[in-house]
Amino acid sequence: MGAALPPGEPAPPDGALPDDLVVDPSTPFSAYVHVPFCRVRCGYCDFNTYTATELRGARRDAYADEVLREIALSRAVLGERGPLRPADTVFFGGGTPTLLPPGDLARMLAGIRDAFGLADGAEVTVEANPDTVTDAVARTLADAGVTRLSIGMQSAVPHVLAALDRTHDPGNVRTAVAAARRAGLDVSVDLIYGAPGESLADWRTSLETALALDPDHVSAYALIVEDGTKLARQIRRGELPAPDDDLQAAMYETADDALTAAGLHWYEVSNWARDDAHRSRHNLAYWRGFDWWGYGPGAHSHVAGLRWWNVKHPAAYAERLAAAASPAAARERPDEAARRLERVLLESRIADGLAVSEVVGEGRHAVASLIADGLIQGADAVRGRIVLTRRGRLLADAVVRALTA
Incomplete structure (x- = not known):
């Protein structure tokens, strides 16, 4: 269920921004929608995610309506500070966004479009588990305005996926990419390296498999052992070895060589793109300190130097919004x-x-x-x-x- 929220000053119940906060209308604006649902919890993950047994009354089938209430709140709050800016990027992350029906994702995107508009050429990304992507799902997302699918491949090697507690069928990655391509979507592939028991040869296999898919973008992250995760407990008990820094460095160099040779170029330490047009503009908005509103439980927002974060649990999030209150837990400046x-x-x-x-x-x-x-x-x-x-x-x-x- 993720790390604890950071400390901060209490957020006002109506979500209002400080009176002296000046919002620059020329700063690009983005929207992030957190979908906190997962079928199983991966052993390395400390994101704010919940399996069916952890929802404590929160309903997956009501989630889109709850996010739409927060979108309406955000429009009212930002509308008090000047002209509303169209969303330059939208990102559905998680969790597993594609555990929701694609129609729910489409409704939330329509809510953002209705509230703020989408900038010309807006980038709209949905993270996806490869087991959940079919032609029908990809077509529905594309018809709704999604432009990009980020597919959680992580590895092509079964024993590495097992070490990460990833349960998807590695063969479905190719199926998911093909469905995305048929729907006209750009494709990003996410990889993780340095898992317990993963060799340099295993990593090369994953890279070669990913590059055979001809992706537009690749994210490759070194495995980090986060406190409180199943993986951290397994390493502490001696059941699994800790990641080897030297091996991870060699894996990074191997990735950079392979991705560069395939025509993908680094634009952030852990990210490579086919060209400038295929860089993740949403992630660049974070790295450049632009403005964004994060919707959903535990989501973080940033506007004009003010940061705030929502209550963590989906049930608490739903209760706040049902009471016409902001789901923000705290904020800082x-x-x-x-x-x-x-x-x-x-x-x-x-x-x-x-x-x-x-x-x-x-x-x-x-x-x-x-x-x-x-x-x-x-x-x-x-x-x-x-x-x-x-x-x-x-x-x-x-x-x-x-x-x-």
Whole structure:
């Protein structure tokens, strides 16, 4: 059921923004819809998700109507601060969004369109378990305005999927991609590397299988052991080995070589795209600090520097909205120093880089040594941008520490 929500000041029951908050109408606006339902809980996952036995009275078949109530609330709240901005991107994440009937996803997207409009060429993504994607599902989503399917492949190797507690049929990944293509949808494939028992040869097999699908976009994430997960308990008890940092680094380099050779180019540490048009504009909105409203239990939002997050459990979320109250649990307004730190943390991860002017104090003096150590590109730094080398991508956390010292 995910990690605990962060602390913060209480959010007002009506969801109103602070009186002195100034919303810039030129800042792009995005919508995120969290669908918290899963058939089973993967051992490594700490997202805010719930299986059927954990819903405590919350109803999956009522969920779309609950989100539509929050969409109406968001329109009223944002409408008080100036002209409403059309959504540049919409992302249905989870959980497993495609556990809902595709008509429910279509209704929620229509609710966003009716409330805010969609920008010309808006990117609309749905995350999908490969077992849940059929031609009918893909066609319904495409007809509703979805443009992109993000398919949770994770691995092509059965024993690796078993170590991750993934229950989908790996053969259904190809079926899901084919259905998405027939419906005219772009395709992203999600992979995880470094699972217990996964070898470099296993990882190569997964990469080759993914690339044979000719995806437009690939996300490849190193497995992280999160506190409170089944995987963390198994490692603590000695039942499974902890991820090997050196092996994960070799896997990253193998992925970068294979994806680059196949014509996909890195644009964020863990993401590669066929071209600029196939980058995830939604995720770039997060990394660039744009505005977004997150709908659903546990979803986080950000508008003009204000952040807030919803109550976690679907039942509590439904109760708030049934009472015509905001589902927001708490909020915070980071000061300029905290926001600068966040910009360094996020923008340094993308290929477009971080403006050197965002680095202050001792961090500015670290730039030369980072160039000398082969962690950032010297030519880009001369032009005023901090861009990671591949070695820098492997040591991105160390680069951020140096820049924020």
